[in-house]
Amino acid sequence: xxAAARELGGSAQVRCVDAGSCNACEIExxxxxxxxxxxxxxxxxxxASPRHADVLLVTGPVTRNMAAPLKATVAAAAEPRLVVAVGxxxxxxxxxxxxxxxxxxxxxxxxxxxxxxxxPGCPPEPAAIVAGLRQVTGR
Numbered sequence: 001x002x003a004a005a006r007e008l009g010g011s012a013q014v015r016c017v018d019a020g021s022c023n024a025c026e027i028e029x030x031x032x033x034x035x036x037x038x039x040x041x042x043x044x045x046x047x048a049s050p051r052h053a054d055v056l057l058v059t060g061p062v063t064r065n066m067a068a069p070l071k072a073t074v075a076a077a078a079e080p081r082l083v084v085a086v087g088x089x090x091x092x093x094x095x096x097x098x099x100x101x102x103x104x105x106x107x108x109x110x111x112x113x114x115x116x117x118x119x120p121g122c123p124p125e126p127a128a129i130v131a132g133l134r135q136v137t138g139r
Contacts, residue, residue, distance in 0.1 A: 002116040004080035005136045008054055011043035012136050015053035015077070019070050019109065020102075021060025022095070024123040025087040029057060032129040039130045043137035050076040055136055057129075058115075059086045061093045061107030074113045082136055084117040085109040087124055094122055 005012075016029055032039045033046060047053050050073045062070055074083060085108070088094035093107040109115055119132040 002082055002136070004082055004116065005138060007080045008137065010137055010139050011045070012054045012082075012133070013047045013052050014044050014055045014057055014133070015047055015050045015073075016057045016059070017050075017070060017073050019058055019060045019066045019090070020063035020096075020107075021087065021089055025059035025089075028123045028126050029059070029086065029129055031126040032133070034126075037126040037130050039133050042130065042134050042139045044130075044133040050074075051078070053077045053081070055082045055084060055133075057084050057086050058090055058109045058113075061089045061096045061099070061102050062109055062112050063101045063107070065101070067112055070109075070112060082116040083109070083113055084119060084132055084136065085115045086119045086129065086132070088120055088122040091118055091120060 090109045117132050
């Protein structure tokens, strides 16, 4: 469990940020919050604004056009905030390796912002996303 997660008291308000993905991870995140996987029972709740969020789920390789908005979104979230990189693309570019629109060779989220939890997969299964969120909530 990341140190900042202890301050959240077992619940986390979660905002999803697409930094340039193919949307497969977003579909799996949606599945993680459906009645079958039910991430909310572990204290994770989706919110509509980064200003209400404790946790940012970031998907996709960071494109040149999303670098500044991603930094602004992370800055808008209150401390203590946690960043969760979801999927192989967020962790190291995945299928988009070598793409001209990326911020660097890798396009990884942690090239731009601090990442607290990493969830690998292309796309990660809903159970893996719930497991990553449980690291954040401690439940």
